[in-house]
Amino acid sequence: xxxxxxxxxxxxxxxxxxxxxxxxxxxxxxxxxxxxxxxxxxxxxxxxxxxxxxxxxxxxxxxxxxxxxxxxxxxxxxxxxxxxxxxxxxxxxxxxxxxxxxxxxxxxxxxxxxxxxxxxxxxxxxxxxxxxxxxxxxxxxxxxxxxxxxxxxxxxxxxxxxxxxxxxxxxxxxxxxxxxxxxxxxxxxxxxxxxxxxxxxxxxxxxxxxxxxxxxxxxxxxxxxxxxxxxxxxxxxxxxxxxxxxxxxxxxxxxxxxxxxxxxxxxxxxxxxxxxxxxxxxxxxxxxxxxxxxxxxxxxxxxxxxxxxxxxxxxxxxxxxxxx
Amino acid sequence: xxxxxxxxxxxxxxxxxxxxxxxxxxxxxxxxxxxxxxxxxxxxxxxxxxxxxxxxxxxxxxxxxxxxxxxxxxxxxxxxxxxxxxxxxxxxxxxxxxxxxxxxxxxxxxxxxxxxxxxxxxxxxxxxxxxxxxxxxxxxxxxxxxxxxxxxxxxxxxxxxxxxxxxxxxxxxxxxxxxxxxxxxxxxxxxxxxxxxxxxxxxxxxxxxxxxxxxxxxxxxxxxxxxxxxxxxxxxxxxxxxxxxxxxxxxxxxxxxxxxxxxxxxxxxxxxxxxxxxxxxxxxxxxxxxxxxxxxxxxxxxxxxxxx
Numbered sequence: 142x143x144x145x146x147x148x149x150x151x152x153x154x155x156x157x158x159x160x161x162x163x164x165x166x167x168x169x170x171x172x173x174x175x176x177x178x179x180x181x182x183x184x185x186x187x188x189x190x191x192x193x194x195x196x197x198x199x200x201x202x203x204x205x206x207x208x209x210x211x212x213x214x215x216x217x218x219x220x221x222x223x224x225x226x227x228x229x230x231x232x233x234x235x236x237x238x239x240x241x242x243x244x245x246x247x248x249x250x251x252x253x254x255x256x257x258x259x260x261x262x263x264x265x266x267x268x269x270x271x272x273x274x275x276x277x278x279x280x281x282x283x284x285x286x287x288x289x290x291x292x293x294x295x296x297x298x299x300x301x302x303x304x305x306x307x308x309x310x311x312x313x314x315x316x317x318x319x320x321x322x323x324x325x326x327x328x329x330x331x332x333x334x335x336x337x338x339x340x341x342x343x344x345x346x347x348x349x350x351x352x353x354x355x356x357x358x359x360x361x362x363x364x365x366x367x368x369x370x371x372x373x374x375x376x377x378x379x380x381x382x383x384x385x386x387x388x389x390x391x392x393x394x395x396x397x398x399x400x401x402x403x404x405x406x407x408x409x410x411x412x413x414x415x416x417x418x419x420x421x422x423x424x425x426x427x428x429x430x431x432x433x434x435x436x437x438x439x440x441x442x443x444x445x446x447x448x449x450x451x452x453x454x455x456x457x458x459x460x461x462x463x464x465x
Numbered sequence: 466x467x468x469x470x471x472x473x474x475x476x477x478x479x480x481x482x483x484x485x486x487x488x489x490x491x492x493x494x495x496x497x498x499x500x501x502x503x504x505x506x507x508x509x510x511x512x513x514x515x516x517x518x519x520x521x522x523x524x525x526x527x528x529x530x531x532x533x534x535x536x537x538x539x540x541x542x543x544x545x546x547x548x549x550x551x552x553x554x555x556x557x558x559x560x561x562x563x564x565x566x567x568x569x570x571x572x573x574x575x576x577x578x579x580x581x582x583x584x585x586x587x588x589x590x591x592x593x594x595x596x597x598x599x600x601x602x603x604x605x606x607x608x609x610x611x612x613x614x615x616x617x618x619x620x621x622x623x624x625x626x627x628x629x630x631x632x633x634x635x636x637x638x639x640x641x642x643x644x645x646x647x648x649x650x651x652x653x654x655x656x657x658x659x660x661x662x663x664x665x666x667x668x669x670x671x672x673x674x675x676x677x678x679x680x681x682x683x684x685x686x687x688x689x690x691x692x693x694x695x696x697x698x699x700x701x702x703x704x705x706x707x708x709x710x711x712x713x714x715x716x717x718x719x720x721x722x723x724x725x726x727x728x729x730x731x732x733x734x735x736x737x738x739x740x741x742x743x744x745x746x747x748x749x750x751x752x753x754x755x756x757x758x759x760x761x762x763x764x765x766x767x768x769x770x771x772x773x
Contacts, residue, residue: 174538174539175534175538176534176538176549179527179530179531179534179549180531180534180535180538180539181531182527182531183527183528183529183530183531183532183534183535184531184535185527186523186524186527186528186531187528187531187532190522190523190524190528191522191528191623191624201524201527253604253605254755256601260756275539276539399758399759399765400754400755400756400758401755402765403751403752403754403755403758403763404605404751404752404755406748406751407602407605407606407748407749407751407752408605408606408748410747410748410751414765415751415765416765416766417762417763417764417765417766418764418765418766
């Protein structure tokens with residue numbers, strides 16, 4: 142009698158556990174972004190009318206339909222990059238030569254550095270990249286609706302809607318890049334600046350068109366606080382340089398490219414790496430005279446900055462330079 | 466003989482019938498043509514008014530909606546209660562079918578109420594003649610907000626709109642410039658939005674001015690000078706910090722001790738605001754150096770940077 146009761150209890154406990162698990166979210170990732178359709182259609186018009194009108198008119202509703210049909214009414218773990226083929230065909234446009242900017246482990250920095258196509262055109266600055274940037278989406282097998290509750294992560298299954306989208310977009314971006322191409326890597330990243338398994342390694346490098354590309358410029362930039370884990374010519378960057386050279390590309394590499402350092406310094410102006418070494422400038426809050434050079438304040442500033450110019454060369458420890 | 470006679474009559478009847486049919490057909494065709502042509506004429510006139518500035522942005526509705534949802538959903542989820550469709554409708558009703566030289570603040574009142582949101586203290590960043598630089602700065606540094614970083618400004622930035630009494634009520638061809646009439650949809654919108662942005666500011670506020678332009682860093686005729694300053698609330702705003710930026714390698718037409726800055730200080734001090742001024746505020750100057758890394762004004766002390 143007792144054993145029967147116990148086994149019944151066990152069975153019901155197991156049943157309750159599986160029942161409650163079923164009530165939880167289906168997948169581990171965040172669900173589809175709210176108002177996805179309005180956001181992406183708006184972005185399509187925004188890009189073609191305001192950001193980069195040179196791409197001409199695109200049928201944004203058709204773009205949305207092609208995008209949606211890639212993943213709705215399908216098993217959310219069975220979406221392939223080629224499912225986005227129509228979407229890519231409809232949204233494809235020329236990428237100007239010398240403007241391509243590849244990257245790893247520094248997404249926000251790249252977005253700021255590219256400056257919405259004005260400096261460079263990263264993947265997120267193309268129409269197809271702009272369309273999906275920082276958004277999330279997935280469908281469901283037995284319905285035409287989007288799943289706003291949860292979506293599979295790449296760990297749960299590789300062939301999910303978002304992963305396949307970016308794989309397709311990355312391949313396309315690489316195929317259509319030309320001239321001097323740039324890649325910005327994070328010299329402080331754990332595991333190395335160049336992830337040997339990643340979007341750049343697996344989907345972009347294999348699709349670079351040797352006959353269209355004149356040079357590959359690699360920038361390895363450390364976080365201001367460091368650490369300096371990786372640099373040109375060593376560790377993973379060496380692996381990357383060799384791989385590209387073996388593919389027949391001309392490769393150059395620079396550590397801590399100045400322009401990017403300045404950008405990092407914007408948020409940390411008082412960091413030692415961000416100290417200026419020359420020129421006439423005022424200390425906080427004080428006034429610079431804008432009168433003629435006979436003004437003593439101006440003459441003194443000129444003398445001081447001349448002195449600094451002689452004292453502060455690239456090799457001078459920053460402590461001797463003015464940190465203002 | 467009787468057969469020949471009947472065949473002649475049949476022939477006559479056939480001809481007559483054919484004639485009547487042709488007449489009827491041509492009458493019908495004429496009627497159809499007439500109605501099509503007159504309908505066409507009705508569509509062409511009354512014509513839309515013609516202006517000197519660019520017309521309403523194509524697909525304005527989709528752009529505005531997409532921006533609204535983007536802002537609310539992706540960037541500022543704490544504004545989740547904003548109804549983007551209602552906001553779009555209130556914008557549309559502010560100008561559709563109206564004469565674009567006759568726009569009033571009342572027209573925009575519903576939109577302003579729906580789309581406005583509070584601004585944290587010490588974050589308001591005003592600007593004049595530094596459009597490009599100030600927005601590159603706020604894109605990197607989310608400690609400060611310009612009007613174009615609020616929902617209203619974000620939706621309206623770089624797009625244009627105006628209406629017309631004629632169908633379809635929106636003029637996609639042209640819109641009035643301020644010189645053609647002051648009460649145009651764009652000018653009224655930005656004046657109102659700027660006023661509200663200034664009224665909402667609290668704590669320490671910042672203003673980025675351009676010290677490289679000949680006309681002077683501060684101009685009373687600018688939106689900053691004519692609308693924003695006078696709508697700062699001395700009970701809420703404690704101090705005004707001026708960042709006076711020079712173009713890298715550009716002329717230093719004015720600095721913190723310059724004439725127009727002195728005038729600005731006078732105006733603000735009269736209203737009991739504390740004022741500070743800084744030439745070439747460092748974080749923003751560092752941003753300018755991104756584009757001029759090798760300029761003498763951008764030489765870094767650090768020894769581990771290289772020129773590629």
